Amino acid sequence: xxxxxxxxxxxxxxxxxxxxxEVNGIDYEEIKVDLANREHLTxxxxxxxxxxxxxxxxxxxxxxxxxxxxxxxIASSFPGVADHWYPADVYKRSKIHSVxxxxxxxLRRGPITIVQNSILAPVFRSPLNPEAVAEGEKILSxxxxxxxxxxxxxNRPFLLGQNQPSIADLILVCDIMQIKLxxxxxxxxxxxxxxxxxxxxxxxxxxxxxxxxxxxxxxxxLKEKLQx
Amino acid sequence: xxxxxxxxxxxxxxxxxxxxxEVNGIDYEEIKVDLANREHLTxxxxxxxxxxxxxxxxxxxxxxxxxxxxxxxIASSFPGVADHWYPADVYKRSKIHSVxxxxxxxLRRGPITIVQNSILAPVFRSPLNPEAVAEGEKILSxxxxxxxxxxxxxNRPFLLGQNQPSIADLILVCDIMQIKLxxxxxxxxxxxxxxxxxxxxxxxxxxxxxxxxxxxxxxxxLKEKLQx
Numbered sequence: 001x002x003x004x005x006x007x008x009x010x011x012x013x014x015x016x017x018x019x020x021x022e023v024n025g026i027d028y029e030e031i032k033v034d035l036a037n038r039e040h041l042t043x044x045x046x047x048x049x050x051x052x053x054x055x056x057x058x059x060x061x062x063x064x065x066x067x068x069x070x071x072x073x074i075a076s077s078f079p080g081v082a083d084h085w086y087p088a089d090v091y092k093r094s095k096i097h098s099v100x101x102x103x104x105x106x107l108r109r110g111p112i113t114i115v116q117n118s119i120l121a122p123v124f125r126s127p128l129n130p131e132a133v134a135e136g137e138k139i140l141s142x143x144x145x146x147x148x149x150x151x152x153x154x155n156r157p158f159l160l161g162q163n164q165p166s167i168a169d170l171i172l173v174c175d176i177m178q179i180k181l182x183x184x185x186x187x188x189x190x191x192x193x194x195x196x197x198x199x200x201x202x203x204x205x206x207x208x209x210x211x212x213x214x215x216x217x218x219x220x221x222l223k224e225k226l227q228x
Numbered sequence: 229x230x231x232x233x234x235x236x237x238x239x240x241x242x243x244x245x246x247x248x249x250e251v252n253g254i255d256y257e258e259i260k261v262d263l264a265n266r267e268h269l270t271x272x273x274x275x276x277x278x279x280x281x282x283x284x285x286x287x288x289x290x291x292x293x294x295x296x297x298x299x300x301x302i303a304s305s306f307p308g309v310a311d312h313w314y315p316a317d318v319y320k321r322s323k324i325h326s327v328x329x330x331x332x333x334x335l336r337r338g339p340i341t342i343v344q345n346s347i348l349a350p351v352f353r354s355p356l357n358p359e360a361v362a363e364g365e366k367i368l369s370x371x372x373x374x375x376x377x378x379x380x381x382x383n384r385p386f387l388l389g390q391n392q393p394s395i396a397d398l399i400l401v402c403d404i405m406q407i408k409l410x411x412x413x414x415x416x417x418x419x420x421x422x423x424x425x426x427x428x429x430x431x432x433x434x435x436x437x438x439x440x441x442x443x444x445x446x447x448x449x450l451k452e453k454l455q456x
Binding site: 064065068069072093101104149150 | 296304319378
């Protein structure tokens with residue numbers, strides 16, 4: 001019973017799910033749903049995910065969407081996923097739920113607002129919106145500031161004082177990585193003030209390479225395509 | 229080791245957490261943090277929740293915020309909470325995670341946007357904003373439509389085809405109940421098209437009464453206070 005992952009690598013939570021599968025040796029099949037061609041809006045895909053968003057998984061007769069729920073399902077259902085990804089301990093697990101819930105209304109909203117209203121707007125046939133970009137930068141800075149001062153500590157490389165990454169590190173870092181699309185100058189301007197955040201991104205990348213770099217190639221390719 | 233719940237019953241996720249504790253006979257202490265007096269913004273409360281939002285809990289030396297994470301923690305840690313609230317079965321549990329994650333960016337955003345920009349604006353010293361209210365109504369209708377057509381079925385009273393409520397029913401219904409603040413006419417206009425949603429709200433109320441009605445008294449009292 002092979003896990004089917006409905007995916008377009010343009011989507012940051014798709015990248016997180018695929019990196020997670022690769023790092024943990026999950027036997028999965030990647031099924032492309034082309035966002036730019038609006039394949040996620042077809043009636044066929046609505047049978048997989050009625051909310052018509054990526055990622056979604058099918059495992060036997062079981063269907064699931066929402067990236068956090070998917071990562072928790074895979075970590076809980078497949079043998080061989082190390083405990084640090086989604087600890088069995090109720091206190092550690094609860095803290096991971098807390099950071100993932102917080103992420104929804106905070107860090108997640110920054111990068112996606114910035115890229116959708118700037119560099120990705122032409123791909124999805126929507127207008128450029130500098131006011132929305134400015135609002136996205138404000139949300140991002142506030143969330144990075146809380147990440148730097150609260151979710152990360154001085155001594156350990158990952159969120160919540162873990163020495164090894166959890167699904168929360170992977171999800172949050174993949175969301176931040178979208179900023180690479182707008183270019184190194186903006187990346188340095190927006191991330192520069194947050195030294196612990198920068199180290200944490202690098203730690204998450206190192207802990208999940210070569211898959212992390214492989215999945216993020218799409219950002220560089222898309223950026224070059226949009227510039228030409 | 230008594231559970232401390234930092235609370236203002238004006239907050240809809242606070243109401244959900246307290247109803248859950250009452251229904252499940254949890255031994256807890258409610259500690260008032262007055263939102264209208266900005267007590268959540270004090271340095272003292274930042275020690276409890278650095279994000280300075282309600283609800284938050286302290287259980288011995290363990291601190292936690294984010295209402296979904298809190299409900300999962302209580303359901304997982306206290307003996308005597310029936311399985312239907314947060315099923316141990318990985319498939320049922322994953323579906324609950326999915327609806328809770330979906331809720332963050334969908335149903336949650338409707339009612340809060342409506343009430344914060346209309347009837348609650350004077351309480352929090354912010355301006356009325358009819359455009360934001362209209363946007364909130366659009367988000368609410370889209371989310372109620374998905375709830376009616378996908379999350380609820382024709383035969384069973386609760387989300388995901390459960391015969392008994394889960395933490396997701398309680399959280400989502402408490403969020404919708406905020407609409408009572410803007411009055412019965414608007415409630416009927418906004419909820420009228422969704423018959424299954426209306427039955428589901430009533431089922432969730434019946435399954436958690438008398439605590440559900442007790443916790444929602446604050447809405448009627450606040451409405452009368454604002455009208456006088």
